[in-house]
């Protein structure tokens with residue numbers, strides 16, 4: 001009796017781990033497609049395409065759902081999300097969140113960063129994005145993100161092109177930002 005149940009138990013464990021391995025292979029295959037634009041290891045080398053490495057699991061999942069529902073519009077992402085099941089979305093969120101986070105390069109304009117730092121303090125960006133701007137849950141990691149993408153994202157919220165989740169918190173935040181502030185904020189955040 002004891003042996004029989006142990007046998008069943010180990011068979012169950014084997015099944016669980018092989019299913020997980022298959023999952024991993026499937027998610028890696030999907031992630032190869034993403035790498036074509038979002039870069040190897042989730043670090044983008046391409047203008048206006050955000051890095052995904054270390055981005056938050058929940059945030060990634062929500063954005064994929066928003067793209068799929070047409071609530072967030074982007075010509076390049078549209079055909080991609082049409083191919084994704086809910087399970088793919090869960091797996092891809094976990095996959096990219098587990099990669100080593102993107103990090104900013106050397107700061108070539110510390111004066112602009114200082115302005116951005118002041119703007120971030122004045123606008124209380126850290127109250128939602130966290131003291132290190134690493135984000136939490138559905139609030140994006142923004143530290144070290146590509147500078148020109150951050151500028152684009154803030155302009156998209158400001159113009160209403162992108163409304164975003166969490167009661168459209170970012171639309172309210174971005175609306176009063178001047179172009180000068182956006183430039184400085186993006187420079188500061190991109191170099192953290």
Ligand code: HEC
Pocket residue numbers: 030031033034035036037038048049050052059060061063064073074076077080092140152
């Ligand atoms: C053909 C290029 C392309 C491919 C392939 C692609 N993406 Fe994207 N992705 C983009 C672009 C461009 C954006 C920025 C959209 C915008 O400006 O609003 C984006 C944005 C995103 C975002 C939002 C990130 C953020 O910081 O808000 C997520 C999440 C994402 N992509 C996930 C994926 C995943 C997962 C895959 C693979 C299944 C994938 N993408 C494949 C071009 C691509």
Ligand code: HEC
Pocket residue numbers: 050062119120123124125126127128129138139140141142145150153154163164165166169170173185
């Ligand atoms: C009230 C909470 C809140 C505050 C304050 C806030 N944010 Fe956000 N931010 C969010 C949420 C929630 C999201 C995700 C929105 C979405 O789904 O598009 C976000 C998304 C972003 C994004 C998009 C990231 C990406 O990868 O596309 C940027 C950039 C950003 N915030 C910058 C800022 C800056 C700069 C400030 C200060 C001027 C700020 N945020 C203040 C809640 C906040």
